[in-house]
Amino acid sequence: MRTPVIGVMGGSKATPTVTEMAHELGTLIAQHGWILLNGGRNSGVMAASAAGAKSAGGIVIGILPDTTRAKASPDLDVAILTGTGDGRNLFNVLSSDIVVACPGALGTLAEVVLALKHNKHVVLLGFDLGSDFDKFRNKRQLTHADTPGQAVDLIAAALNTAGA
Amino acid sequence: MRTPVIGVMGGSKATPTVTEMAHELGTLIAQHGWILLNGGRNSGVMAASAAGAKSAGGIVIGILPDTTRAKASPDLDVAILTGTGDGRNLFNVLSSDIVVACPGALGTLAEVVLALKHNKHVVLLGFDLGSDFDKFRNKRQLTHADTPGQAVDLIAAALNTAGA
Amino acid sequence: MRTPVIGVMGGSKATPTVTEMAHELGTLIAQHGWILLNGGRNSGVMAASAAGAKSAGGIVIGILPDTTRAKASPDLDVAILTGTGDGRNLFNVLSSDIVVACPGALGTLAEVVLALKHNKHVVLLGFDLGSDFDKFRNKRQLTHADTPGQAVDLIAAALNTAGA
Amino acid sequence: MRTPVIGVMGGSKATPTVTEMAHELGTLIAQHGWILLNGGRNSGVMAASAAGAKSAGGIVIGILPDTTRAKASPDLDVAILTGTGDGRNLFNVLSSDIVVACPGALGTLAEVVLALKHNKHVVLLGFDLGSDFDKFRNKRQLTHADTPGQAVDLIAAALNTAGA
Numbered sequence: 001m002r003t004p005v006i007g008v009m010g011g012s013k014a015t016p017t018v019t020e021m022a023h024e025l026g027t028l029i030a031q032h033g034w035i036l037l038n039g040g041r042n043s044g045v046m047a048a049s050a051a052g053a054k055s056a057g058g059i060v061i062g063i064l065p066d067t068t069r070a071k072a073s074p075d076l077d078v079a080i081l082t083g084t085g086d087g088r089n090l091f092n093v094l095s096s097d098i099v100v101a102c103p104g105a106l107g108t109l110a111e112v113v114l115a116l117k118h119n120k121h122v123v124l125l126g127f128d129l130g131s132d133f134d135k136f137r138n139k140r141q142l143t144h145a146d147t148p149g150q151a152v153d154l155i156a157a158a159l160n161t162a163g164a
Numbered sequence: 165m166r167t168p169v170i171g172v173m174g175g176s177k178a179t180p181t182v183t184e185m186a187h188e189l190g191t192l193i194a195q196h197g198w199i200l201l202n203g204g205r206n207s208g209v210m211a212a213s214a215a216g217a218k219s220a221g222g223i224v225i226g227i228l229p230d231t232t233r234a235k236a237s238p239d240l241d242v243a244i245l246t247g248t249g250d251g252r253n254l255f256n257v258l259s260s261d262i263v264v265a266c267p268g269a270l271g272t273l274a275e276v277v278l279a280l281k282h283n284k285h286v287v288l289l290g291f292d293l294g295s296d297f298d299k300f301r302n303k304r305q306l307t308h309a310d311t312p313g314q315a316v317d318l319i320a321a322a323l324n325t326a327g328a
Numbered sequence: 329m330r331t332p333v334i335g336v337m338g339g340s341k342a343t344p345t346v347t348e349m350a351h352e353l354g355t356l357i358a359q360h361g362w363i364l365l366n367g368g369r370n371s372g373v374m375a376a377s378a379a380g381a382k383s384a385g386g387i388v389i390g391i392l393p394d395t396t397r398a399k400a401s402p403d404l405d406v407a408i409l410t411g412t413g414d415g416r417n418l419f420n421v422l423s424s425d426i427v428v429a430c431p432g433a434l435g436t437l438a439e440v441v442l443a444l445k446h447n448k449h450v451v452l453l454g455f456d457l458g459s460d461f462d463k464f465r466n467k468r469q470l471t472h473a474d475t476p477g478q479a480v481d482l483i484a485a486a487l488n489t490a491g492a
Numbered sequence: 493m494r495t496p497v498i499g500v501m502g503g504s505k506a507t508p509t510v511t512e513m514a515h516e517l518g519t520l521i522a523q524h525g526w527i528l529l530n531g532g533r534n535s536g537v538m539a540a541s542a543a544g545a546k547s548a549g550g551i552v553i554g555i556l557p558d559t560t561r562a563k564a565s566p567d568l569d570v571a572i573l574t575g576t577g578d579g580r581n582l583f584n585v586l587s588s589d590i591v592v593a594c595p596g597a598l599g600t601l602a603e604v605v606l607a608l609k610h611n612k613h614v615v616l617l618g619f620d621l622g623s624d625f626d627k628f629r630n631k632r633q634l635t636h637a638d639t640p641g642q643a644v645d646l647i648a649a650a651l652n653t654a655g656a
Contacts, residue, residue, distance in 0.1 A: 005570060035570060061553075061570055067413060067586050067610070078497060078527060078553055080572055081586035085395060085411035086278070087254050094559050094573035106281035109296075110274055114250070117270035118559070130294040132273070169406060199406060225389075225406055231422050231446070231577060242333060242363060242389055244408050245422035247577035249559060258395055258409035282395070414606070418579050434609035437624075438602055442578070445598035458622040460601070 004159055005035045005061070007096025007120075009111045010045025011104030018103050021126055022048035023055075025100065025148040030058025032152060037096050039088070040064040040080070042073040045102045050075035063088050063095065090114055097162065098155050103127045116141060121158035125151045168323055169225070171260025171284075172202045173275045174209025175268030182267050185290055186212035187219075189264065189312040194222025196316060201260055203252070204228040204244070206237040209266045214239035227252050227259065254278055261326065262319050267291045280305060285322035289315045332487055333389070335424025335448075336366045337439045338373025339432030346431050349454055350376035351383075353428065353476040358386020360480060365424055367416070368392040368408070370401040373430045378403035391416050391423065418442055425490065426483050431455045444469060449486035453479045496651055497553070499588025499612075500530045501603040502537025503596030510595050513618055514540035515547075517592065517640040522550020524644060529588050531580070532556040532572070534565040537594045542567035555580050555587065582606055589654065590647050595619045608633060613650035617643045 006029050010022060026049035029036045036053040038046045040062020050060045054075040062076040067083035082088045089111050093099060099115040100123045101108050112129070115122045116136050125145045136142035143158075145151035170193050174186060190213035193200045200217040202210045204226020214224045218239040226240040231247040246252045253275050257263060263279040264287045265272050276293070279286045280300050289309045300306035307322075309315035334357050338350060354377035357364045364381040367374045368390020378388045382403040390404040395411040410416045417439050421427060427443040428451045429436050440457070443450045444464050453473045464470035471486075473479035498521050502514060518541035521528045528545040530538045532554020542552045546567040554568040559575040574580045581603050585591060591607040592615045593600050604621070607614045608628050617637045628634035635650075637643035 003569070037570075059569075061572075063572065077495070077551075078529075078570070079587065080553075080555065080583060082415075082583045083413035083586060084251075084415055084583075085254075086281070087248075087251050087410075087412055087415075090249075090251050091572060091574045094575060095571065106277055110277040110281065113270055113274040113277060117250070117274065130296045132294045132296060167405070201406075223405075225408075227408065241331070241387075242365075242406070243423065244389075244391065244419060246419045246579075247422060248419075248579055249575035251574075251576055251579075255408060255410045258411060259407065412579075413582075414609070415576075415579050415582050418577075434605055438605040438609065441598055441602040441605055445578070445602065458624045460622045460624060 004097045005037050007099040008038045008049040010102030012044040014044040019048045023052035026052025027056045028152045030056035035059045037061045047073045063091050123151050123154045168261045169199045169201050171263040172213040174266030176208040178208040183212045187216035190216025191220045192316045194220035199223045201225045211237045227255050287315050287318045332425045333363045333365050335427040336377040338430030340372040342372040347376045351380035354380025355384045356480045358384035363387045365389045375401045391419050451479050451482045496589045497527045497529050499591040500541040501600050502594030504536040506536040511540045515544035518544025519548045520644045522548035527551045529553045539565045555583050615643050615646045
């Protein structure tokens with residue numbers, strides 16, 4: 001049984017509320033023994049979720065748009081450097097067993113869409129999307145959480161289903 | 165003054181109605197003297213829009229997910245082979261001055277989101293998206309057309325604005 | 329019969345001699361009716377070969393490492409924007425029927441190696457490589473030209489062989 | 493002080509001798525406390541080096557050309573899935589602090605060239621390259637080892653130099 005990889009997506013700019021939420025999410029992911037994977041930059045949801053996971057002794061992998069570590073979070077165990085810019089969003093999604101999206105802008109929305117396309121379960125944490133996505137809600141591929149604790153419960157349930 | 169490049173996105177599977185619409189759109193793009201750029205495969209909206217443009221003497225560029233021309237439309241003037249799978253969607257968007265999205269599935273939606281993120285004008289042809297996208301409608305970055313003729317008018321207007 | 333695409337690789341910095349050679353190569357490629365494909369930037373072998381082809385009325389496609397046209401040669405008919413940095417070297421090679429390498433640095437060498445790996449015929453123009461490449465010389469996949477005229481003869485011969 | 497990441501490149505097909513060498517190299521990398529990064533497939537140098545590292549309790553990251561884990565080595569701690577084919581070779585190189593190349597074919601040579609281009613120290617293990625690479629030998633960016641033990645000594649020395 002390999003360790004699940006949980007992808008955490010979200011804005012590179014984040015309000016204090018979202019930052020705190022991403023930090024708690026990272027902490028809980030690490031406490032469950034899962035690997036946290038994100039976009040690796042030292043800003044917004046990426047930095048906060050990495051710091052949270054690290055504070056709980058977890059493993060953090062960042063897949064960066066850059067060719068160097070100059071903008072990498074200091075909390076990464078491994079920085080995957082791609083030099084592909086936004087192209088790395090697809091790698092984040094493909095490499096995650098489950099994707100959690102925190103509030104963000106179009107980059108986050110693109111990752112949600114890519115994740116659904118590649119048959120990943122997506123948890124929306126702290127925000128929701130409109131009726132364009134009802135089809136995925138109805139088959140429970142897309143779920144919604146108000147708190148990091150709820151998100152982690154949804155992750156656990158989705159991992160159980162995938163492993164069944 | 166370089167020739168504008170119009171990106172045409174849409175499903176690799178298409179109904180007869182959508183296929184006909186994509187063919188007419190390609191024809192009109194070529195008649196306006198614009199270069200048509202799409203995903204290059206010999207199926208759905210890609211094949212139909214390429215065939216339409218070619219029938220009107222236009223230039224067609226396809227950016228393919230593949231490493232070979234095996235699945236390429238015969239109507240391409242140049243096949244850009246990338247071997248990046250869905251990763252090529254970003255290249256399509258970046259390389260287009262204006263993006264027209266015909267009905268499709270999640271791949272098309274991902275391209276719409278990427279196009280908006282990279283500040284491209286997007287015309288939705290024959291379908292619409294929900295309230296998640298109101299922000300882009302309100303600033304006229306996202307517009308809607310019912311017919312290929314309307315789409316081409318919106319393209320022309322957006323090119324004028326961009327060139328101003 | 330589609331129009332052959334000839335990839336021209338080489339340094340982004342070039343001596344006057346190499347610049348002149350690349351310009352003449354581009355001119356001859358266009359005069360033969362072939363499409364010229366290169367890395368698209370407005371410098372070195374890329375700029376010179378594009379200008380040569382354009383001066384002879386040819387079609388030039390550039391596959392750029394960038395997300396915008398800011399550094400693109402003004403002589404491109406179509407700029408393929410990828411945002412993948414050096415990652416675009418693979419796309420250049422895959423999209424070319426034949427590859428001509430002008431003198432360059434490690435980027436050019438990497439493209440030669442990738443081209444050989446993907447079974448492309450490679451013409452080295454104005455330089456040569458060492459014994460590591462004898463295997464490809466012996467099966468005539470790798471050839472050497474001293475002048476643009478010779479390079480074009482080798483291209484024509486390789487196209488004939490590939491089309492046979 | 494973050495943990496160094498050592499990239500191990502080499503053929504997807506390997507002789508028994510090369511397989512044994514790659515396995516021992518992986519073991520030694522893990523025993524030194526370094527993270528092993530490779531191309532992630534369950535064949536050749538990739539599979540052997542991963543198995544070696546895992547047998548010594550190390551951490552193994554694989555960056556795969558694929559969109560799924562179907563061809564992944566069972567010894568990976570994290571599989572980075574890219575769907576970029578050979579395009580992932582660049583990511584391997586960028587993400588490694590030091591690159592060790594075991595005997596391979598053109599893919600391995602391409603990785604050596606890319607690594608040199610991106611200023612990585614490269615250790616050639618069990619083979620050598622010709623005079624095209626003298627420039628990099630002379631400045632000690634390219635070194636040669638006959639055994640995994642020697643390779644690990646060269647890695648340690650290069651890490652010391654880089655960290656100085």
